[in-house]
Amino acid sequence: MVTANLILKINQLTKKLNNRSNLNKNLNLGANRKKITSYFLMEKGCCPKCNKKEVISDAEAGEMICGSCGLVLSDRIEESGPERRSFFDKPDRMRTGSRTSLAIHDMGLATIIGPLNKDVSGKPLSPDMTNTIRRIRKWDNQSRHGGRTERNLQQAFTYLNTMKDKLAISNAVIEKAAYLYRKVLEKNLLIGRSISAFMAAALYAACREAETPKTRKEIAKAANVPNRLVGVCYRILVKELDLKIPVVDPVYCIARISSKIGISEKTKRCSIEILRKSEENNISGGKDPMALAASALYLSCVKMNENHSQAKLAEAADLTTVTIRNRCKDLEILKI
Template sequence: MVSDITTEERFCGGCGFVISERIQDSGAEWRSFSKEEYDGRSRAGSPTSLAKHDMGLATIIGHENKDSAGKPLSSSMKSTIKRLRTWDGRSQAHESADRNFIQAFSELGRLKDKLTLSDAVMEKTAYIYRKALGKSLVRGRSIPAMIAASLYLACRNSETPRTLTEVAQKINIKRKEVSRCYRLLLRELDLKMPVADPIKCLSRIASKAGLSEKVKRQALTILRDANEMEITAGKNPMSLAATALYLSCEMSGEKITQKVIAQAAEVTEVTIRNRYKGLKESLKT
């Protein structure tokens, strides 16, 4: 069915039969031509989110000292509203769990900008962290380390190519500590992580190394052949993707050093050389 707001009709998209006339417009009664204009005219709040300490359900007292008619408040009313605003902010974080969520999700917001992650990954991370807090797994442990481990779990679950080393560096915590929290969450929450696909890492490494589209397509064919031969199991997906790109560069005649690809994939040159030998021999047979 197709709805035409101009003619106020709802009709079949295949045959054009008009099903109903004079339909009601359920949209807004105002128009906007930019995001700023939309935000200024919208009277609805932000959607609920697990990545907010109150899930986006709490209300706040605005900072504009004006009444409903737009007139400025008197000096006595300003002091009263200021006091109410202070107590309103304090009342929203009076429990230890709320204070924990505020600190954890502020760290999560910073990580989102640094790692350029989607809202779906943020929601999954907040869900895992809330489960961990509910089982008292955060008690006695570093909040940034736990939120970093939850984020890495969410990336693995959604097949978003982010390494544990990268997450640890962005949040400025030792990799060993984040890894310990990651194993704890896996064990205590009984989570099953999908096997990481090296194909998902190709575009990211190729973009960092400045490789051509032809090299990427050939590397994609190499990895697909390797998956069919079942020689990718148990190996680091980033190192496999980097090796496939290096092998593709050799086959297409594009000159690049192992060091450049290793730095783009955040692995060592020795790892690429070891994977290169096994991958080349397997593809020959």
């Protein structure tokens, strides 16, 4: 009896499984068919949704859009036209690949030699040629990863890319940071010091130069390096490379803090006015711009009857309430 029951159960189970796999197959087929038709329609040059032949390609955004219903058909079309300028003496504007970048250790100019010992038509190479290719491959590999500098840059730019993703920093700032780091390496300032700390310091300097409001604490946290160490490296960098770093404008900090808490535009304007007045009366000199911005925001919140506590502002600005209270005392002299 028991075995009969078991067999019945097994039969039921296999039936269920079969049904399910059939269902999956059907679903997959459906999806494939849909994909094929839409691709086919796009090949013919009309929209899969409204069947109209009004496809617009936007080369700047890299998108292909239907002109009548607005459906985005493709968001990554390739630029196929000639290069805008020639990089050689002759007027050859052939397109050769992505642009060079300082934030890649070989500036994006690497050669790739395939691992297969076959020629264009797929025939195996002669033993002589195989030996030559093997040797070239070895040299190429060594020139790419062999040098001390190359390896250092590779490691540093891996850190830089991670920080870029974590902090959402623009490409221009990243290029600047890579440039500063290359200078540091050239001047032999790195000997005996941490790569990640110096990369973080270079990124902080680049942010300061480009007036991107990122604090040193944030960058140190993203780089997983103690804040103090980034500070030490930053000071060395500024001194040795003779950088002229502009003072942070507290107005940038206002936008940052208020978008974190959600303060109204009117209050923001009011606090910018307070900051402008404090600058005119020479109160802001030598004070932390973030603290000034936070206290100006607090004062204008009080004035505009917007309910935000000092603690909330302090948390958004990464400060203590004591700092905000002290700066508020300074600003209250203005009698706003």
